Amino acid sequence: MQSFRTEIENPIVERDILELERKIALFKEGKIDEEKFRSLRLARGVYGQRQPGVQMIRIKLPYGRVTGDQLRRICKVSEEYSTGRLHITTRQDIQIHYVSLDRTPELWAELEKDDVTLREACGNTVRNVTASETAGIDPNEPFDVTPYADATFKYFLRNPICQEMGRKFKMSFSSSDEDTGLAYMHDLGFIPKVKTIDGKEVRGFKVLLGGGLGSQPRHGDVIAEFLETDQLIPLIEVVLRIFDRHGERARRNKARMKFLVKDLGLEAFLELVEQERKALPFHSYPLDFENSEAGQKLPNPEKPELGAELGLDFELWKQTNVLPQKQAGYVAVGVRVPLGDFYISQARALADLVQKYANDEVRFTLRQNFLIRDVREDLVPYFYQELKKIGLAERGYNSLGDITACPGTDTCNLGIASSTGIAVELEKVILDEYPQYLKNKDLVIKISGCMNACGQHNMAHIGFQGMSMRVGKTVIPALQVLLGGGNLGDGNGRFADKVTKIPSRRGPEALRILLNDFEANSGDLDFLSYYDEKGQIYFYELIKELADSSKVTEADRIDWGREENYEVAVGVGECAGVVIDLVATLLLEAKEKLDLGQESLENGRWSDSIYHHYAGLINAAKALLLGEDVSTNSYANIISLFDEKFVETGKVNLGRSFADKVYEIKNHEPSEEFAKAYAAQALEIYQVLKNYREEEVEA
Structure with a gap:
């Protein structure tokens, strides 16, 4: 285990890992309080999971980008220390599960050999900086936000102002006004803009503050219509300083930025921001990336031989999984990863593919998929062929059939009902009974196993939240059905209404009723317009019969993906650490x-x-x-x-x-x-x- 000490070239990283190793030893010796140790390990990506004695490791991948070598390194670590399964999160991270606590320093050291970190992937820190997976290739983008997201990640990693805040802090960069980075639901969200000043085009960002999901979702406030890029880092730093000083630390459920902004009022918060500016190390932090973007190269590999004729499946896949790029002659290939779970055998083959025939990178997405960028158009059939060989050629990328779900009761301490189990069943319903929706990218289904909304259920057109339902003397797994949420673009969004709660086993039937009604009665309206026309009560009446607990059967007592009767087993959540009082x-x-x-x-x-x-x-x-x-x-x-x-x-x-x-x-x-x-x-x-x-x- 000590071999990493001579193999890590970065002394700061080496000290991080040695510190984790030392604190693990002190904890085992009873010299560090359990809650304090929890706070320390969370800030280093080590998260307790539902099963006792093992950890979930969250690997921090800024804006979801990973190279072929980094992907192989993650595979090597998963094979050695975990189960060989990789999980893509809704924040573009990778998680691996069932890791022994004693081996986490060694695991981290192995990752760092290819510049992959665990640092601040969990805990009361600045979490992974996310961005639209299409940033840099989006035909509608004013400019590539990737380098700005990268600069933000690097500046605040290990920065002393954001190591032990009251809660976590999330930032996102969208590539265009479509706001696929979901700026409105982040602590800080950024949408790129270009403005002409003195006859010159100037880059900047529309900035939103104080958004969030959870049990009390809040839409972010616009605090700048146009913030020049040299003010990006100073603004983030001053906001973090105010959050660190004034943010709630005792009541964990009130400790997010959205509550601070609400309690102080936006005007008072911004006054504190102005008062703090004098203390900043930089009042301007120039980020000039125009020249670096101009120098970017596109791959031009030799065309490989194609196997047998691909047929209709390829044509259907191409309709939903191939995206245009702003670079002429190139496209991006969207890879649908059901529930975000794939395996190291697939990942290794993927690493080879992108290194040889693309631009040596993959971008994990907010919807738990990944995007292969800079694929020459004539190579698309070959990519389909190779992806099909490894079981990654499912059609319907980012469609209604591409459901987002958190791990729920599979591994998370906070999970109340199975989100992955119901997601599998709903995907089957769509594939078998409504295949036309595999082309529909205007309807979104998201599922969370609890109210904390890691699956982002309350900003979906159709959302499900894991709950429990008391029936007589027993408790059964249930789903809260939410309708009418969605991303409207340019920093505008809406949160879903809670319609009714139904037994989990009735989730597929609820989806059938909703889709049948939409197809029969919506006419030319999109789903949100149709929902607004009919109203919340209409949809309640539509599915209220499914909520009738008097008709509960024995099957309703068993959650999806399980064989035994349901029991509520909610542990202590670690999504943001715990305040220490010793x-x-x-x-x-x-x-x-x-x-x-x-x-x-x-x-x-x-x-x-x-x-x-x-x-x-x-x-x-x-x-x-x-x-x-x-x-x-x-x-x-x-x-x-x-x-x-x-x-x-x-x-x-x-x-x-x-x-x-x-x-x-x-x-x-x-x-x-x-x-x-x-x-x-x-x-x-x-x-x-x-x-x-x-x-x-x-x-």
Whole structure:
């Protein structure tokens, strides 16, 4: 297991992995609290799954891009440490399951050999930065957002401002006004725009803030119609600083950005943003990618020999799975991956295919598929032939029959009912009874196993949410049926209405009723227009008979994909980590942050040093407050309560208020002079607080 120490060239990455290994050992020895250890491993992509004793590993793939070599590396790791099955998430990541905790440092080290990371794939961090899979090839795009998404990912990875926020933070870049990146449902969403200024075309973004799904979906607010690209990184950083300071930390279900914006009000939030700008290390962060885009090369391989005649299946597949590109003579091939699950034998063959005959990359999609880009048009038959050999030539890419579903009760602690099981059944219904819908890309079905909406069910035209239903003295698996959600483009979307709850076993019949009614009565209307014309009550009446619990049968007691009677078994979710309330642990953590601050100071990273010292002071103050049984719910709350409980009462003498000292961070530019002064002050305050705590314990 120690061999990775000499094989990793990046010392920062090596330290990350060694730190994980060390903390695993301390946890096993009982020297780290379980909840604190959970927070640490989540930020390193190690997620507890439903089955005890094993972990899910989330591999972070910015904007879903993976090269052939990286895909082979992921296969090697899955084969060695997991089950050989790869799962594509709705955030363009790859997950592997059933991994032993002890082997996660070694696994991570293996991935890093091809520049693949686990860092900040889970936990209270900036999660994977997603983007339209067509970015760079979209015929309708103003410019390629890929390099901007990449710059965002790199800038905020390991950035001290977003390592331990109150909750996770999600960003997305769309390629065009079609908004296939779903900007409106992200904490920050970006849609590319071009504007003429002084006779010159200037690149920028429409920006949306505070969107989200879950049990209380919220549409993002437009905070900029046109933000020039040099302001992208500064805006994200200042928003993250405000979220880190003011975001809820005690009530986990209220800790997302959408709740902070709602509670403060958009205007007040943006005022805080303006007040914080002085503290930024960059007031302009130029991102000039025009020249790099112009230098991009397209593949021109020798044409391979084709086997037997392909026939009608190929023609049908081509209608739904081949997408136009803005590059003349090239197309993209969409590969439908049912439920996002495929295997390493398929992935290895895929890696060979894209390296030899495409542009050596695959983009995983928000709908759990993948897109092969830059395929020369005359090679499309060959790609179909090769994909069919490995079982990846199903037609209906991004169609109604291409259903999105989270893992649900298969592996997730929060799953209430099986999302994958019902998804399989609904796909069968569409394929066998409504094959015409395999061409329909205007209707979307999404399924989540619980209210947290990892399957994005509440923004679909037809959505299903896993639930339970009490019938007499027993509980059966159920589905909430939601209708009328959808992406309207240019940062506009709508969330689905809850129509009724039905036993899970009746899900296929509900779909039949809905599709039959739509086909018979909608005329020329699209589904959303038809839904609006008829209204929520009409659809309730249409399927209400399926909700009748008096007609429950024995079959209704068994969930899809299962053989045994249903039991509710919801564990502790780890989607965003847990707040730690141990005084000693917090003081130790405060010292670790101060040490990181000193290291940043020595390396001339003034802004990083300031923020590490700031975070160290917050942790030390929280430790003393918790020692007095004082509850806190945000960093700003910690600062004010510390003054109230310790400084104003004379228990701790800092010369002036804690707030005055801590908030110097937002009143000064991050210069060398200020960084050194702030560091010295932070170390002095920490020592005072540490001495106070030791005296209290001894007393």
